[in-house]
Amino acid sequence: MLRSSAFKPRVNAQMWMPRNTARVLCGAPFVSVSAATQQRLCTSGNVAEDLMHFREKKALKQAASATTKPAEPGVNPLDKQTATNQLPAGMVWSAEELKGVQQTHRPTRELVDTIALSAIRCVRYLFDVASGYSRGQITTIKVLRRVVLLETVAGVPGMMAGTLRHLRSLRRVERDHAWIESLFEEAENERTHMLVFVQLYNPGIVLRGLVFCGQLVFWNVFFLLYLASPKFCHRFVGYLEEEAVRTYTHVIHAMEGTAEDQHRVAPDLVAFGKSPAKELAIRYWKMPAQSTMLDVMYAVRADEANHRDCNHGFADLKRDQPNPYIHATKYEQDIDK
Ligand SMILES: [Fe+2]
Ligand SMILES: [Fe+2]
Numbered sequence: 111m112l113r114s115s116a117f118k119p120r121v122n123a124q125m126w127m128p129r130n131t132a133r134v135l136c137g138a139p140f141v142s143v144s145a146a147t148q149q150r151l152c153t154s155g156n157v158a159e160d161l162m163h164f165r166e167k168k169a170l171k172q173a174a175s176a177t178t179k180p181a182e183p184g185v186n187p188l189d190k191q192t193a194t195n196q197l198p199a200g201m202v203w204s205a206e207e208l209k210g211v212q213q214t215h216r217p218t219r220e221l222v223d224t225i226a227l228s229a230i231r232c233v234r235y236l237f238d239v240a241s242g243y244s245r246g247q248i249t250t251i252k253v254l255r256r257v258v259l260l261e262t263v264a265g266v267p268g269m270m271a272g273t274l275r276h277l278r279s280l281r282r283v284e285r286d287h288a289w290i291e292s293l294f295e296e297a298e299n300e301r302t303h304m305l306v307f308v309q310l311y312n313p314g315i316v317l318r319g320l321v322f323c324g325q326l327v328f329w330n331v332f333f334l335l336y337l338a339s340p341k342f343c344h345r346f347v348g349y350l351e352e353e354a355v356r357t358y359t360h361v362i363h364a365m366e367g368t369a370e371d372q373h374r375v376a377p378d379l380v381a382f383g384k385s386p387a388k389e390l391a392i393r394y395w396k397m398p399a400q401s402t403m404l405d406v407m408y409a410v411r412a413d414e415a416n417h418r419d420c421n422h423g424f425a426d427l428k429r430d431q432p433n434p435y436i437h438a439t440k441y442e443q444d445i446d447k
Pocket of ligand 1: 300413
C-alpha cells in the first residue's frame, strides 16, 4: 500500500469533525500533526475559520478542561469520552449538540460564492411558493411533503461528488485524501432522512413525478458542474444545507409552539411533534425508545448542520488536501486513501 511521506497525520480526538477542525489543527494543545499538514490546512485565517464545525465549540471546551488536568501519556481525553459513540451508521448527537445548532451563514467572498448563494436563494423562493409553504396554514402534510422532496434532492450531490472523486482517483492512479467516504456518508445520511419521513407520508404520483424529473435534471447538471468547479458545487451544497437548517429550525419551533408565525401553524403539526418516533429513526440515531418526532427533527437538523459545515469546508480546501472531517476510527483506517 502506498503511503505519502508528506501526509502522516497523527491526530487523536473525537469522532468526525472536532478532532480535525482547522482551529484545532491550528493550535489546540492536544493535537499532534505534522507541520506540513498544518501548513496545508491553515493557509489563511479565513480558511481556518470556514473549516469550523458546529461541534467544535464543545470540543474546544473539552480540550480546555483537559488541559487543566494532566492526561495519561499518549491518551487523548476526548477519545475516552466518545469511545461508545463510534457508530457505523448515523451520527449520535449529544443533547447539547442537538439543542445548540445555530442558523449560521457563511458570507460570500468570491464570485463563485455569490453565484452559488444567488442560485440557492432563487431555488428556495420558487420552492416556497410552489410547495405552498410560504402561504396558508403549515400542516403536517405540508411539512412532510416538503422534507421528502428536499431529502430526495439533497441525497444527490454527495453521491455525485463521491463518484467523481472515486473515478478521478482510479483514472489518475492516485489517492483521494479520504474525501470519498465523507461524501458517500452524506448521501446515505440524506437517503435515510428520506426513508424516515416516507414512513409517515406516502408521496402521490405528482410528487413522485417531480422527484423523477428533478433527479434527471439535477444529477446531470451537478455532474457537469462538479467537473467544471468542485468548489462551486461544495459552496452550493453548503448554502443549500444552510437553508435546510433554517427549514428544520422553523419546523422545530412550530412543533414547540414558539415559531414567529405560530398563528399559521396547524394544531396537527404540534401534535405530530409529540407523536412517537419511528423505529428506523430510533435505531439510526440510537435515540431513547420514548423519543418523539420532535426529537427526530432535532437529529435531522444536526445532520444538516454537519453537511453545511463540511461542504463549506470542502469548498475552502484544494481537492488534494486531506479531508479534515473524516470519522476518527475510519480516519486511521483510511490514512492511505
Ligand atoms: Fe437531510
Ligand atoms: Fe443535508
